[in-house]
Amino acid sequence: MKKILVSYFSASGVTKNTAIRLKNLLNSDIFEIEPLEPYTDEDLNWMNKNSRSSFEKTRDLFFSIFSAEPWNDDWSDKEQLNTYIKELMGNFNSLSYGLFLEDELI
Numbered sequence: 001m002k003k004i005l006v007s008y009f010s011a012s013g014v015t016k017n018t019a020i021r022l023k024n025l026l027n028s029d030i031f032e033i034e035p036l037e038p039y040t041d042e043d044l045n046w047m048n049k050n051s052r053s054s055f056e057k058t059r060d061l062f063f064s065i066f067s068a069e070p071w072n073d074d075w076s077d078k079e080q081l082n083t084y085i086k087e088l089m090g091n092f093n094s095l096s097y098g099l100f101l102e103d104e105l106i
């Protein structure tokens with residue numbers, strides 16, 4: 001017999017309610033994914049660009065883009081990545097540049 005597991009993360013309870021309904025519907029097991037460091041309400045304030053969740057969203061997006069082609073940057077040092085993103089987000093005068101070979105960004 002097939003076993004089904006509904007696993008979920010829910011910051012404020014919305015997804016939790018859906019997961020419980022799904023579990024009841026499927027008659028499955030259920031597992032809540034919990035963060036190692038719990039989120040406060042202020043951490044979850046996604047309208048605040050300086051909140052923990054805004055920072056993490058920006059950092060993870062940056063990581064997924066710049067660790068892949070064509071950049072392949074090495075961001076395996078998480079401390080270095082955190083520091084870099086903090087500086088980037090806190091400095092609205094940051095300077096960015098691209099290197100072009102003929103018409104192509106390299």
Ligand SMILES: Cc1cc2nc3c(=O)[nH]c(=O)nc-3n(C[C@H](O)[C@H](O)[C@H](O)COP(=O)(O)O)c2cc1C
Pocket residue numbers: 009010011012013014015016044045046053054
């Ligand atoms: C960290 C975080 C980021 C969010 N970002 C957005 C967003 O960019 N746009 C939006 O419309 N809602 C956003 N929301 C609202 C959630 O999508 C919405 O409240 C959802 O129902 C939360 O489900 P949950 O409480 O189960 O985690 C965000 C919520 C959280 C906690």
